[in-house]
Amino acid sequence: MPDLFAAPEIAAPAEAAPLADRLRPTRLEDVIGQDHLTGPQGAIGRMVAAGRLSSMILWGPPGTGKTSIARLLADAVGLRFAAISAVFSGVADLKKVFAEARDHARLGTRTLLFVDEIHRFNRAQQDGFLPYVEDGTVILVGATTENPSFELNAALLSRAQVLILSRLDAAALETLLARAEQAEGRPLPLTPEARAALVASADGDGRFLLNQVETLFLVNLAEPLDPAGLASLLHRRVPVYDKDREGHYNLISALHKSLRGSDPQAALYYLARMLVAGEEPLYVLRRLVRFASEDVGLADPQALVQCLAAKDAYDFLGSPEGELAIVQACLYLATAPKSNAAYKAHKAAWSSAKQTGSLMPPRTILNAPTRLMKDIGYGKNYAYDHDQPDAFSGDDYWPEEMQPQNFYAPSPRGFEAKIAERLAYWDNLRKERRGG
Template structure:
């Protein structure tokens, strides 16, 4: 049994004794939250706000089961705010009006409200705009939780009034800590051998709630002896990665696969992929990693790489195992033998960095949309050069904000299809200089 189990004192239960294990193990202080020290620690954004005794509105963005709801509850207690919670899945305009009215009434009595909105991205744009006056006048301190990218799902106005804080998937240490707390609360160890315990942790994919639900199933049954990985998989009806005698795990194997692909070694790549699939790894997880590789390490050097991966996903979903696994093999071999380029990956990082630094600079007026007469009267779209009207379909116009010097984010390599792209870009650059 782990040292964590020996040292951990069960917290005071916050749920009925027959409630779900995940609820009974909810932390009672921010210090008990696992896996998010970059936010809740003394130097983290949340830790600093709590130390100062003042919260700003925030959006907690992270995968399921990483502690978003727990952190919101504990934040209210930590700074003495009244806690209110709604879910965007089940709430509408009437519910919001009621919450804001109650918050305003409590504010008159001297107690501010922390409003936690779960799945905030489910509210439409108009509903999100409805939060703005209450956030601005301090009626509520908004803490929204989302599993989706806030840049795409939340209004810019709401984002500008909130800090976006990113929660990480729980790592193996944090997940093992949760299991140890569950064992302490139940007063007995999980009926697993070391390899099965590691497989259970890996199968959670960073989701603490899922892990505790699986653990609760294991606690509910009596077993004559601890389960091995195969027994665990059969019991839970879930494929879990099997760890070999060297304890080489899931993340080591996916790293080896990725680096073998990058190094253009199809034999090694195929070996590591086979290791994962025969150990019981989810084929769709492998396909997700291959698809990411196609964009990160090949990109436009061979645009068909991404197409091959998506076709392999469709083929696998259509055929299932084991027939569909041949399509995954085909995609793996294609990636390993394709020309390599990380130019698109580097371009993304550079462009995103520039976008964050330059804020909300307006595009030049000539390329702004002008659907109304007023917009046309103030210069929107004036002087736009329609490229198809120019020789070779190229005007050489400037498309950058007037306050910004044109930048170069994407630099194609001379490998594969990118060689042709580089030639086109050089030709366009030359024409821009002479236009």
């Protein structure tokens, strides 16, 4: 994997080399966008200043300098550098790397082992690193684009620091463009608007940006390109999004929180992010249906109806026409009054049911299909509510060994405000008819 970031004054090694290769950094301070790690107060900066490294996992998006940092770390503290990729390596490769590292350790040279895509090693392979990390044979620097909490063994994580690399922002990408222009000795053939569009299309990935820049430098253009011309020349970048990885869970969480926060604009943005990236629309609809019950509930009973109607509409129309129904459901949920009273009632009632076991309901409300059941009092003196004033008997329906519970407390919002009034009215009637 090529390194990306170099100081502007560094000469290109060979004109035929790819631009990304020519823009390698030679010092940690030349790495852009990661000052929180490589700066004097950062974890890496402090380790280098002390001349001692601990094993670490570099977690960040593609094209943010993970490989560059690993190489420069080895140089900065005088370690031998060895690299493997979990995509192409197996047990035999690991054994060879560890044997070589042990041989060098006997000669007084420690090894920094860089493992790219470390999350692709299975659990047993990850466990294989432990003895060599523990005895100091290698300083492990793993690189991953996936959340280490989900993808790496707890034992391995306990022996390494997790350092998070930031997605490159517009300023960092602009710095990279300036370095590329200096290396080429000419400006990019873009209008200011197209330049901004190019930076935005990189989606925080420096490697992708440099590949696009190299294409622009290779094409002889009579006039600078505007955004439309740039779009027609370069391929559109596909958003980074794995349906079974952290990006998936981050976006669905952001959608859910935006809906809960009654922000229809942000909710639409995250909905679009997911669908544009290729998320299965029915997955999104399932989450919207869940939200309708969990976060709106009886504050607006139509929320659930709207979501189920959107599911039916999408089933009927498919994409892209049916996606408008998903948008409608999303907007309805975002603008509906919010209540988690039904959600809390569900949790409380289930907890109580588990604690109270198999308590018998009052015999008065039990059906008596046999004579024996009638003889022992099933259904005796049951007050049929429709025969009572206000169609309300006020009877006690709880097991005799259990005090009445209050699981559901409606919010004062939306339709639940009316439900609260109704429940209060029944409570008063119940007290009256039970003699206060």
